[in-house]
Amino acid sequence: MRINFKQALLLAGSLLAGALLPAKAELNIFACEPEYAALAAEITGESANIFSATTAQQDPHFIQARPSLIAKMRRADLVICAGADLEIGWLPMLQMKSNNRQVQTTDKGLFYAADHVENLDIPVTVDRSMGDVHTLGNPHVHLDPVRVGKLATALTAKLIDLDAANRELYQQNLASFSQRWQQATVKWQQQAKPLAGMKVITYHASFRYLLDFLAMEKVADLEPKPGMPPSSSHLRQLLDIVDEQQVQLVLYTAYQDAKAAKWLAEKAGVVRMQLPYTVGGDQHAQDLFSLMDRQIAMLLSAKRN
Secondary structure, X not given: OOOOHHHHHHHHHHHHHHHHOOOOOOEEEEEOOHHHHHHHHHHHOOOEEEEEOOOOOOOOOOOOOOHHHHHHHHOOOEEEEOOOOOOOXXXXXXXXXXXXXXXXXXXXXXXXXXXXXXXXXXXOOOOHHHOOOOOOOOOOHHHOHHHHHHHHHHHHHHHHHHOHHHHHHHHHHHHHHHHHHHHHHHHHHHHOHHHOOOEEEEOOXXXXXXXXXXXOEEEEEOOOOOXXXXXXXXXXXXXXXXXXXXXXXXXXXXXXXXXXXXHHHHHHXXXXXXXXXXXXXXXXXXXXXXXXXXXXXXXXHHHHO
């Protein structure tokens, strides 16, 4: 097909006009933790730029407000964090230094997961003698599949509020995720039945929601008080608890010191386990689904042993 001179001019003008139009903007999402980067990816698909400020090898309580993180937050349209003061030691500094008004408050581009579910372990009273207690409750809500389902719905509403043009995409992705997640939750509940009543000792309260979902029982903590490192006297006291309570397992995360868990497990003759805490916790836990698959499989293996 031949194109005459006039048609060529019209075509060139059309292409030029298209080139001058701004490209469709993608949301820049800053996730404080890998689990919320993974959840955002489920809802947005490939329509957003998603960055996680931390990895599974880092303690989300203690992160340095590096210039690279400040730069990422400066460009963010949405910041997704656990909340309940988990990031209180570093998030406010990033917000201040980024000078991004969009992500300062939850009525705009800030989303706290703990604001959208019922939190466990909310203290009645708090004082310094209790250690580093979270006054708003335990913030590690991503390890309960039921709560994650609720978070997906709440996050979708926030995304639509910020980016109404992609409403249909977000709703479709939520529907797909919710169906797959509900099916997986039923499967996990069935698989985990042998774990009910299993008694464990943990390092901090990182797995509180997981243990609650699996009907497992935490009888003690390697920390004498939240935020305090294990002491030799406290560990000796735990030896008696292991025997009295018939504890079967000592759990800790990749970012927690394994020395105390190793000492206690060897002295008491029980299994110790570094359990993946979040997405990327090991080579098998690469998204929210495989994270839960991996955790239950590992716990079941300890039960059989």
